[in-house]
Amino acid sequence: MIAAGVAAAALICIDPGHGTPPAIGAQTEPIGPGSSERKIKDGGGAHGEAAVALAISKRMRGLLLARGYRVAMTRTGPTIHLGDGDGNVARAKFCNRRHAALMVRIHADGSPDRSLHGISTLVPAWHKGWTDDIYTPSLRAGRDVQKAVVASTGALDRGIVRRSDLTGFNWANVPTILVETGFLSNASDWKLLHTPSYQQRVARGLSAGVAAFVKP
Numbered sequence: 001m002i003a004a005g006v007a008a009a010a011l012i013c014i015d016p017g018h019g020t021p022p023a024i025g026a027q028t029e030p031i032g033p034g035s036s037e038r039k040i041k042d043g044g045g046a047h048g049e050a051a052v053a054l055a056i057s058k059r060m061r062g063l064l065l066a067r068g069y070r071v072a073m074t075r076t077g078p079t080i081h082l083g084d085g086d087g088n089v090a091r092a093k094f095c096n097r098r099h100a101a102l103m104v105r106i107h108a109d110g111s112p113d114r115s116l117h118g119i120s121t122l123v124p125a126w127h128k129g130w131t132d133d134i135y136t137p138s139l140r141a142g143r144d145v146q147k148a149v150v151a152s153t154g155a156l157d158r159g160i161v162r163r164s165d166l167t168g169f170n171w172a173n174v175p176t177i178l179v180e181t182g183f184l185s186n187a188s189d190w191k192l193l194h195t196p197s198y199q200q201r202v203a204r205g206l207s208a209g210v211a212a213f214v215k216p
């Protein structure tokens, strides 16, 4: 039974990294509100990253819905259609507008050093006027999610990384984290990230981490 006036369930905003943007408009955007420093909207990501990020994100959505959360996704197919320039500013604003309890950005790493493997979680560095309001809850969410994903997958724990240079963090007004779910440049991680049962383990860890951070 749902009582009248009961608060709506917490909304989790899932942002699958990359995806094909409509080939229109400026290719760069300001790195933070009011900044003259501009950064490319989407460097394209590691080879195959957009599809892997989407597959994990869809599994995560199913698990979060089953736990009773509301879920919004910045894209549900290969292309991104947010308007607003379709860059990382648009992704952040999409989650801001929905007053997300948490924005979870799903990515995979790539490196010229093919021996690198494992999982890390990026969080916003503290920046007055940009991330000071979301710094502490984002760090807490990052720690909760990193711990749960490592536990669920058994992957190498590469820890938490504070980043000041990510447009999608600097425009966010809601707690936000970015999970690098493995290295597509590493043969073993590549295989795992393309295996449905492993994608599900990653998604299970992500949703358990979300649940540790915020109740539905």
Ligand SMILES: [Zn+2]
Residues within 6 Å of the ligand: 017, 018, 045, 046, 049, 107, 108
């Ligand atoms: Zn990426």
